[in-house]
Amino acid sequence: MSDNAAQSTVNRQQSTLNRQQSTLNRQHIFMKIVFFGTPEFAVPTLEKLLNHSNFEVVAVVTQPDKRRERGNQLIPSPVKALATSRNLPVWQPQRVKKDPETLTLLKESGAEVFVVVAYGQILSQEILDMPTLGCVNVHGSILPQYRGAAPIQWCIYNGEKETGITTMQMDAGMDTGDMLLKATTPINLLDNTLTLAQRLSDIGSDLLLETLLQMERNSVQPIKQDNSQATYAPLIKKEDYLLDWSKSAIQIHNQIRGFYPNCSVTFRNQPVKITATAPLGSAYWADLPPELQKLQHKLSDLSIKSANPGEIVSIAKGVGAVVQTGSGLLLIREVQLPGKRPQSGWDFVNGSRLTLGEIFENGK
Numbered sequence: 133m134s135d136n137a138a139q140s141t142v143n144r145q146q147s148t149l150n151r152q153q154s155t156l157n158r159q160h161i162f163m164k165i166v167f168f169g170t171p172e173f174a175v176p177t178l179e180k181l182l183n184h185s186n187f188e189v190v191a192v193v194t195q196p197d198k199r200r201e202r203g204n205q206l207i208p209s210p211v212k213a214l215a216t217s218r219n220l221p222v223w224q225p226q227r228v229k230k231d232p233e234t235l236t237l238l239k240e241s242g243a244e245v246f247v248v249v250a251y252g253q254i255l256s257q258e259i260l261d262m263p264t265l266g267c268v269n270v271h272g273s274i275l276p277q278y279r280g281a282a283p284i285q286w287c288i289y290n291g292e293k294e295t296g297i298t299t300m301q302m303d304a305g306m307d308t309g310d311m312l313l314k315a316t317t318p319i320n321l322l323d324n325t326l327t328l329a330q331r332l333s334d335i336g337s338d339l340l341l342e343t344l345l346q347m348e349r350n351s352v353q354p355i356k357q358d359n360s361q362a363t364y365a366p367l368i369k370k371e372d373y374l375l376d377w378s379k380s381a382i383q384i385h386n387q388i389r390g391f392y393p394n395c396s397v398t399f400r401n402q403p404v405k406i407t408a409t410a411p412l413g414s415a416y417w418a419d420l421p422p423e424l425q426k427l428q429h430k431l432s433d434l435s436i437k438s439a440n441p442g443e444i445v446s447i448a449k450g451v452g453a454v455v456q457t458g459s460g461l462l463l464i465r466e467v468q469l470p471g472k473r474p475q476s477g478w479d480f481v482n483g484s485r486l487t488l489g490e491i492f493e494n495g496k
Contacts, residue, residue: 162348164188166243166263169211170195173329174249176337177270178214181247184341186348190241191221193228195252229256238262245347247340248302257304265347267302270336272329273365274298274314276357279307280365284329287319287365289390291382294318295328297336299343301354308362310354313346315339321419322410324389374495377442381411381460393468397442398493400484407474408466412454424463427451431461442492452477453486 192215225231273283275298296316346352439456446454
């Protein structure tokens with residue numbers, strides 16, 4: 133046999149092996165997916181789908197690039213950044229339910245399921261009906277509580293002690309579809325929207341995988357939501373960021389961490405964002421870290437009988453200012469001055485040369 137004939141035989145054998153391996157790989161993949169998502173919250177779920185041998189993400193749908201930060205440059209969403217790094221097709225319609233090209237691509241994708249994680253647009257019934265296994269949403273609350281656009285923020289604002297993730301089969305309503313699986317996590321006193329969202333995104337990624345695996349095994353039992361128990365988490369408005377010192381320390385604390393990092397007050401006639409606080413008092417000491425628990429003894433003799441809401445009544449050395457509220461004391465742990473980076477409460481004390489009796493006024 134000539135060298136050319138021998139090489140031709142080897143090439144044919146390798147080609148056959150490649151086809152066989154491709155067939156085996158496709159047999160191992162039992163679910164094709166189109167992924168809908170936009171912010172960082174959705175990234176862990178997409179990563180785990182891409183790294184799981186049983187799933188094939190055939191395309192990603194995300195919001196159009198937006199102009200962010202200084203320089204006004206177009207910045208891709210975190211989900212797009214991951215998708216492009218993995219050479220996935222990315223579709224970015226302005227309005228997905230009105231975009232003929234995207235609708236055609238979705239119909240022709242061959243996906244058995246659409247996975248939706250914080251996408252940011254409402255899917256039409258036409259889209260919901262496309263995949264054979266339906267559309268599965270990863271929602272950041274324990275449904276039917278906190279349906280809507282901002283479940284993590286409002287859950288913290290309302291002082292909830294626990295939240296979680298619900299996977300659900302999507303319908304045309306706002307987070308009203310049948311529930312599939314749930315997972316819960318406690319909310320710590322110093323958690324804010326960022327830290328809680330990071331934890332929930334990891335929980336959600338694992339729960340989504342388990343949901344899809346159970347769907348394939350036909351072992352998940354959809355449960356209808358009790359609409360009488362439903363609560364709502366609407367979009368946050370500008371006025372929600374304005375602090376009112378007549379409220380209690382815990383109410384202000386929950387507002388600051390729930391709507392992190394945008395809550396503001398007025399100080400020395402300029403707006404100041406307060407980005408981290410801690411309520412002080414017997415109801416909270418046990419839930420604070422040791423470095424803040426030490427303040428219990430230092431503040432035990434503090435007289436606040438004549439203090440007004442918003443008034444600085446003490447300076448905790450190395451930590452920050454202590455402010456009187458409508459009920460209770462609030463420690464200022466971090467602030468952000470206009471045009472500046474966030475700074476610790478203690479740096480703010482020193483840099484601004486705060487004095488007892490000065491007043492933080494309500495946000496405007």
